[in-house]
Amino acid sequence: MHFSGKNKVLAVLFAALLLMPMAGAVSESGDIREAEFFKAPDEAANGENGLFDELSVKAELYNENFDEVPMLFKRLVGSQEIALQIKQDDENMLYATAIMRGGMVGEFYSYDTPEDPISKFGPSMTVETDEQTVHQILDSEDPLKEAVQSMNEGTLVVEVEGFFRKAVLWTITKLYS
Template identity: 55%
Template sequence: MASYSKNRILGLFLVVLLLAPITGAASNAGNITAASTFTTSVNSSTENDLFSELSAQMALYNDNIDNVPSLVKRLVGSEEIAGRIELNSNEMLYVTLLMNGGEVKDFYRYDTPNDPNSKFGPSITVESDEDTIREILDSDYPLRKAVENMNEGSLDVEIEGYFRKTVLWSIQQLYS
């Protein structure tokens, strides 16, 4: 794994960071499934495949955390990142990443647009579709591909806070 360049690690991180927006107040409804134990009985196999692939990317990101620039670690810090991905089957994949010190501490999916475990709501939300996420994952330069998709509008990111918005803007300028 040490052969991954900083660009690849940053790209994988952006996939983690830019999964999809979930807005609104916390809800007590819905089932939550942790990434490490995900199985499907109701949802499509495509969702299971994408969720499993994203889970593997979270592990890869954490394994290479020392290669992640401190600017990126500060961006995600100890944030709650919510994601919403429209799958090719027209189903929705809702996920949350709980970050701590720039590392992914927890990654899970749930059945409702609002994370039933969220106490304050996400500070970073991302929305996209399955094809865009797969395009980024398959790219030789995933960070540049993610920024390209953000600039084209197929990867929408909403960030709270002036500092985090400035950091994201800087990443977009450096990798466009």
């Protein structure tokens, strides 16, 4: 089988994605216990803290429906720290961090400054957007496709570190546009 230049890159990328192990390595160092994942606080259901509460509830829902999340997206978010910077409708900024564990939300918290006061290493992914774009994505029947459309329009800016994450993000933008 012969591939042209662009198709060769895609073929190699897809082969790499399919062959990479999904989660961690085998360990003989003792008992392995299941990680705890994010659960929204009970008070978040009433939405008193606005957009952050809504995102907290959606993060828990994402974890509950993890089996339905596209594999490429799971690989993109993997196990990393994701910084969110969202300009709210009231002109205030919402700064939040999602600590991902194997593609699921392990921790999710907000803070008042552009720099995460808890972070030890800094984010490997940064997402910048506004509240209206967040609602368009969350309310969409196909949130991933809506997110890609927002990236193409420039209302959602996603910056990732590392060749692998950049390649996965590029692939997502081509498949879901």
